[in-house]
Amino acid sequence: MSLLLKNGNVIDVHSGEVSRNSILIKNDRILQIGQFQDDADEVINLEGKYIIPGLIDMHCHIKEGFAHLFTAVGVTTVRNTAGNVIELRDLIQAPSHAPTPRVYSADRLIDGPPGLWGPTSPYSLNASDPNEAKSEVRRQIQEGAQFIKVYGLLSPEVMEAVTSEAHQHGVEVSCDLIHSTQVNALEAAKMGVKWFEHNSGFMQAMYPEWSPLSGAEVRDQIDLEHPNLDKIQEVCEEMLKYDAFLCPTTVVYDQANRYPKYWRSDERFINEALLNQWEQISQYADALKQQIGCQTEYIKAITKTYYDLGGTVVAGTDTPAGVWTYPGMALHRELELLVESGLSELQALQSATITAAQSINYDDLGVIAPGKVADLLVLDSHPLLNIKHAREIDSIIKGGKLYQQEELLNMNPDEQLIKNKLDTFIKDFEEQMN
The missing domain is CATH 2.30.40.10 (Urease, subunit C, domain 1)
Incomplete structure (x- = not known):
């Protein structure tokens, strides 16, 4: 054809x-x-x-039930930053012309006990033993994981073991250090961690007492509305020495910060199940604003400073995490927020196209x-x-x-089929791991 x-x-x-x-x-x-x-x-x-x-969304958590919504607004590739590659196999192996995005994916995240997202499951492993973590890295790569994701409760010893093992297999490591009290961005970069999701770990590098759960006595000492550009410059210059890659996901901070006047998408792009999920989470809106949303101006300033220094910055959303991070449309909002951060329209567009593709060696995209x-x-x-x-x-x-956009929006995945596939996946995965 x-x-x-x-x-x-x-x-x-x-x-x-x-x-x-x-x-x-x-x-x-x-x-x-x-x-x-x-x-x-x-x-x-x-x-x-x-x-x-x-467009390429460089940080999301895709599921079959809403995958078509990405494509409907021009997001034709996604980088799935934790989930399970076995569950996503049908999406990953879909034909090139499929109405769902191409998927570049990590497997389940590796966290430290007790696990920010609860006990070990098909979607996360809580590891305190370096050898257990290394074994998990090997298992994930064998299953087809294209990079490894580590989380904020992981100890320095185990994070270093994960990074070392991944590098032996030629695989990069991505981190989410938002909730970390043991490792900051500079320390993770020195270990060889390549990707810094949510610009995370920078706050801890500048303010060692900082964490989202820090009390008012810590937060009140930081002017969160007026970032300290000297501190940001200093940390960014050090991070650049390690050629770290940043994915700010500004939209997830901004939505929490704006509540209840958050950015709203056209109702055509809303998935009912996700809407119910966000409505439940919105009960904790004050905590989200205090812990996550309050960092918005710092996240923007880190993005602009690192970009101006010549660092790699890509566009991502964390869809559907947080609140009202609409599949696909959240990336359009992220592009607007990157422009608000000080990037030009072209630079923002590059962060979701050519720069994004090159950063994961997808040179054909x-x-x-x-x-x-x-x-x-x-x-x-x-x-x-x-x-x-x-x-x-x-x-x-x-x-x-x-x-045509309406054609994609009107695709209604078979929810019962998806549920049956999910039940089978969880049962098979648990049997395999026991």
Whole structure:
């Protein structure tokens, strides 16, 4: 099958240049870009439209029941930062043109006891023994994990063991240190941890007494509304020496901080089960604001400082964690927040396309060029004039297949089938681990 997209405004996300061109797609690849005539199987006139690469959410926790909502707003690839690769196998192995995103995934997170998310389960392992943690790293890699995720209650000794073992297998380690009292960002970077989700561990590096559960006596000593740029600069300069990668997920902080006046998405993009989950969590909105939301301005300042120093910053959302982190739409909000942090529209867009793809060695994604995968987003307006225009979607091309937004939004996964698959997965996993 061939598809010709005629006379669109093609945006080069590397340079920001815009050219009026046609794109010829064969199967799931871009075959040619330029001004030409071709007898393609399907021809679409995109006069006046803008074409960008499919977006990449570099931090989410995807599930089959809402996966299509990502694609419906142009998020054609996701980096799943903890879950279970066995449960996600159908999504991971889906055809290139499937109506769900490509999935680059970690397996269950490795935490320390008692575990922030409770006892050991198919989604987390609480480890106090370095050898147990090393064995888990090997198991995850064998199952297909593409990186390892460590969590904030892990001891320094076990975190170092995980990182060492992962590196022996050529696999990177990602950390969430939001709740850590034992390891800060600099210490984790020295161990060889590559990825710093939520810009976490920076607060502890600047303020050793800090944690989300710190009392008022600690919080009141920090002007959270006016970040200390000298401290941030100092830590960022040190982190840059280790070539750390940052994924701020500003939206998860911002939503908690804004409650009850949080950013709302169009109701078409809301999953009912997730809405119920967020409504339950919102009972603890004051605690979320005090522990997580209060860091928003610091997170923005860390992002801007690290980016300006030449560090790698990518866009992610933590969907559906926290509150009202809508699948797919939260990434559009994250792009707006990156611009609020001081990045330009082009720099924000790069963080969800070319920079994101390069950071995980997905060189076939994130750009529009011959030979690359045909994951594209067609927009009604110019996103480099206003990043909010990236929401004004005409159509989505995933793996060379053209989708209309409503078509994707109206896909209703079989909830009973998903539940049956989940029950079977949990039963089989527990039997395997016992």
